[in-house]
Amino acid sequence: MAALRRIVSRFGIHIVAVLGGFGIVLAFILIQDQREVLAQQAYTSARQETLDALTHARALGMTSAEVSDLVRQDETVVQAAAPQGSAPFNQERIGFFNRARDDEIGIRLILQDRETGLLGQTRTAAQEGVVRFISDLSRAEQIGVDPQPVAELRPQAASLSRVLNQAGTIGDYRDVSAQLKRPAGRLALLIADQQNANAVTAQFAQKIAAVDHGDAALARKTAMDALATVRDDLQTASVFQLDVSVIQGRVDRLETQLRGALAVAALEQIGGSLQARGQELEQTMNATVPEKALVISLKEQVLRAYLHGKPVWWTYITTGRPGLETDPGNFRVYSKQAPFTMHSPWPKGSPYWYPDTPVKTVMWFNGGAGIHDSSWRAYYGPGTEFPHYDPFGDDNGSHGCVNIPPRNMPWLWSWTPVGTPVIVY
Known part of the structure; x- marks a missing residue:
C-alpha cells in the first residue's frame, strides 16, 4: 500500500493527464456518435415529410406526370450510399445525412409551390369556364x-355550378373543366x-358569283378550295378533341352535293x-381552343405550334x-429552364445511361420529359425515334x-x- 502511495505521489499528475485525455477522446467519440444519430434521424424525418407531401399532392389530384420528376429526385437521394x-x-x-435532409426539404418545398400554383390555375379555369358557359x-x-x-x-349548367361550389382540390376543379368541355363546345357550335345561317350563306354565294362571272369551272374550284380549308380545320378540331359532329355532318352532305352539281348557281350556293x-368552325375553335398550343405527332415526328387553332x-x-x-396524352408546359444540365436517372452500366448533357433551353x-434543343443530333423527323x-x-x-x-x-x-397545352398523339 505504501509502495502504491509512493507511485501515486510520484506519477499522479501524469496519471491524471492520461485519464483526462482518455476522457476527452471518449467524450468526443460520444458527441460525434450522437451527432450522426441526430443527423440520420433528421434526414429520416424529412424524407417521411416528403412522402407525406407526395401522398397529399396525389390526393389533391396532381397527376403522376406532375410529380414524377420529384419522385425520381427523392429516389436518387434514397439510393445514394x-x-x-x-x-x-x-x-x-454526418455531412451526408445533413445534405440528404436538405435535399428532401427542397423537394418538399418545390412540391408545395407546384401544388399551390396548380390549385390556383385549375380553380380559375373551372370558374371562368362555368361563368362563360352560363353567359353563353x-x-x-x-x-x-x-x-x-x-x-x-x-x-x-346548374349541375356544374353545384359541383364547382363543392370543389376544393385540383382534381375537383379539373373534373369540372372536363365535364364542361363537351357541352361548352356544343353550345359554342350552336351559337x-x-x-x-342562311343569310350568311347567301352573302358568300353572292361574293363567289361576283368573281366567277358565270364560269362553272371557276365556281367549282372556289367550292373545292373551301372544302379543303374546312376539312383541314376539322382535322385540327379533332386534334383538340372538340365535338364538331354537327359541322362534320353538314360538310359531308355538301361534299356529296358538290360531286353532282353542274349548274353555276348550285356550285356558288355550295x-x-x-x-x-368554315366560318362557323373557326368561331367555335376561337371560343374553345386555347390561344396557344403545341401539338406533337409521334407518327410524323413533327411538332406544330398553333395560335387560335391555326398552325403557325x-x-x-x-x-x-x-x-x-414519349407518352401520348394531354399535358401543359409547367416549367422552363435555361440553361440546364440533363442528369441520367439510370446508373452507369445501364443501356440507358448517358453522361451529364447540357442544353441551352x-x-x-410531363414529369421528367421536356422539349429541348439537342446539339448532339444531326437528323430529325420520321424514323429518327428508332x-x-x-x-x-x-x-x-x-x-x-x-x-x-x-x-x-x-x-x-x-x-x-x-401553361401552354401540349398535345401528344
Missing part, C-alpha cells in the same frame, strides 16, 4: 338559337351556327355554304426510342424527351409561355 466511417471519424457521414346560354337565347338544344344544356361552315410554325423532331417512348411538360443511320450525331431516339433542332429552339422557347 452513405460514406463509411465510425465516430470519431464520421464527419463525412343567355347569349344563345338572345340571338335566336333553337330553344330545344338550349333547354337541354341548362340542367348541365356559331345561328350566326352563320361554295357559299362551305365557306359559311412547325419543325421536325425526335421523340423517345423503343422502351423509352428546356420546357418541361435506331437509324446518322454519321454526324446520335443514331437512336431520345430517352423520352422531345428533341428540337438547335436552330429552331429559340423561336419555340420565346413563343411558348408556361
Whole structure:
C-alpha cells in the first residue's frame, strides 16, 4: 500500500493527464456518435415529410406526370450510399445525412409551390369556364338559337355550378373543366351556327358569283378550295378533341352535293355554304381552343405550334426510342429552364445511361420529359425515334424527351409561355 502511495505521489499528475485525455477522446467519440444519430434521424424525418407531401399532392389530384420528376429526385437521394466511417471519424457521414435532409426539404418545398400554383390555375379555369358557359346560354337565347338544344344544356349548367361550389382540390376543379368541355363546345357550335345561317350563306354565294362571272369551272374550284380549308380545320378540331359532329355532318352532305352539281348557281350556293361552315368552325375553335398550343405527332415526328387553332410554325423532331417512348396524352408546359444540365436517372452500366448533357433551353411538360434543343443530333423527323443511320450525331431516339433542332429552339422557347397545352398523339 505504501509502495502504491509512493507511485501515486510520484506519477499522479501524469496519471491524471492520461485519464483526462482518455476522457476527452471518449467524450468526443460520444458527441460525434450522437451527432450522426441526430443527423440520420433528421434526414429520416424529412424524407417521411416528403412522402407525406407526395401522398397529399396525389390526393389533391396532381397527376403522376406532375410529380414524377420529384419522385425520381427523392429516389436518387434514397439510393445514394452513405460514406463509411465510425465516430470519431464520421464527419463525412454526418455531412451526408445533413445534405440528404436538405435535399428532401427542397423537394418538399418545390412540391408545395407546384401544388399551390396548380390549385390556383385549375380553380380559375373551372370558374371562368362555368361563368362563360352560363353567359353563353343567355347569349344563345338572345340571338335566336333553337330553344330545344338550349333547354337541354341548362340542367348541365346548374349541375356544374353545384359541383364547382363543392370543389376544393385540383382534381375537383379539373373534373369540372372536363365535364364542361363537351357541352361548352356544343353550345359554342350552336351559337356559331345561328350566326352563320342562311343569310350568311347567301352573302358568300353572292361574293363567289361576283368573281366567277358565270364560269362553272371557276365556281367549282372556289367550292373545292373551301372544302379543303374546312376539312383541314376539322382535322385540327379533332386534334383538340372538340365535338364538331354537327359541322362534320353538314360538310359531308355538301361534299356529296358538290360531286353532282353542274349548274353555276348550285356550285356558288355550295361554295357559299362551305365557306359559311368554315366560318362557323373557326368561331367555335376561337371560343374553345386555347390561344396557344403545341401539338406533337409521334407518327410524323413533327411538332406544330398553333395560335387560335391555326398552325403557325412547325419543325421536325425526335421523340423517345423503343422502351423509352414519349407518352401520348394531354399535358401543359409547367416549367422552363435555361440553361440546364440533363442528369441520367439510370446508373452507369445501364443501356440507358448517358453522361451529364447540357442544353441551352428546356420546357418541361410531363414529369421528367421536356422539349429541348439537342446539339448532339444531326437528323430529325420520321424514323429518327428508332435506331437509324446518322454519321454526324446520335443514331437512336431520345430517352423520352422531345428533341428540337438547335436552330429552331429559340423561336419555340420565346413563343411558348408556361401553361401552354401540349398535345401528344
